[in-house]
Amino acid sequence: MKKNLLSGVKPTGRPHIGNYFGAMKQFVDAQTLGQYDCHLFIADYHALNLIQDADQMRELTLDLVLDYLAIGLDPKKSIIFKQSDVPAHTELAWIFDTIVTMPYLERAHAFKDAEAKSKEINVGTFNYPVLMAADILLYDTDVVPVGQDQKQHVEYARDIALKFNHIFKSDTFKLPEPLILESVATVPGIDGRKMSKSYNNTIPLFASREEIQKTVMSIVTDSNGPEAGGVPANVYAIHKLFRSEGDLKALYETNKGKYKILKEALIEDTDTFIKPLRERREKLVGAVKNVVKVLEEGAKAANEKASVKLIEVKKAIGVL
Ligand code: TYM
Helix, strand or coil: CCEEEEEEECCCCCEHHHHHHHHHHHHHHHHHHHCCEEEEEEEEEHHHHCCCCCCHHHHHHHHHHHHHHHCCCCCEEEEEEHHHHHCCCHHEEEEEEEECCCCHHCCCCCHHHHHHHHCCHHHHHHHHHHHHHHHHHCCCEEEEEECHHHHHHHHHHHHHHHHHHHCCCCCCCCCCECCCCCCHHEEECCCCCCHHHHHCCCCCCCCCCCHHHHHHHHCCCCCCHHHHHHHHHHHHHHHHHCCCCCHHHHHHHHHCCCHHHHEEEHHHHHHHHHHHHHHHHHHHHHCCCHHHHEEEHHHHHHHHHHHHHHHHHHHHHHHC
């Protein structure tokens, strides 16, 4: 039997190259390798913490399916589905809620960040890691390709699996491992901080050439600071995604201090990379029927697997 791989993306806006290199590329690579049964989903119930407008939710969800297809995910090879289509996720999350303590969830980085920023946190944000544990554990997942920011969530899933197995004296859940590639664990944005929709520092994965130009030209550089050596750190850090460091060494040495030339080179390399993805996505737009079908078939396959696991869980806790 093949090992199981599972991961998800929230439909909260256009994905960026940080999402792609940190996680989504690993989905496609895994699918190509054929080593795993791949389960790739749209985390719409997680997104509901942020997206609370029905039209927007629908649109962002369909967009993300198009994004999945455009990067090369194939519904014939991977199970592609929407979290809300598989009720076992929220059902299992409730069961986990009864064994997870509040202090444990209060220690989660994401919760602490949210608490530092906002006045009132909803219960969905607090419980985020519990639903995520359910997502992962329902499919006997072995590996979870994610960026560094999700590492703790996978550890939470492991802890919850161990706790459940211990309390209910069973071996119901497998322990998942995060799959994090060191070189792209935290892709930096145009200001050097982690690339993130919420920091407004992203290069969208399907950006137009004009957007790429505008964004790259606005990358923050500092010729008086630590970059006095003539290498603009934020430009270089993004450039590394598209070209080998060997290649870049020559380019950056020849053009020391010439930030405009270096940015123009980055624009070319970014566009060369994005163009085929963008074109593939443009061809898919309009095929909404196809997207709906992908989700219907994905939901069927995911429900089949998840319901078997949920019966096992229900037997372990004694409601069946
Ligand atoms: P989300 O939608 O925020 O991000 C999707 C994936 O992109 C990765 N990522 C990055 N990787 C490297 N550098 C960056 N700058 C960067 N920004 C984002 C994220 O680590 C993530 O892998 N909680 C998840 C969604 C989710 C999930 C799951 C994932 C829900 N249930 C179960 C795996 C398994 C999230 O917020 O992803």
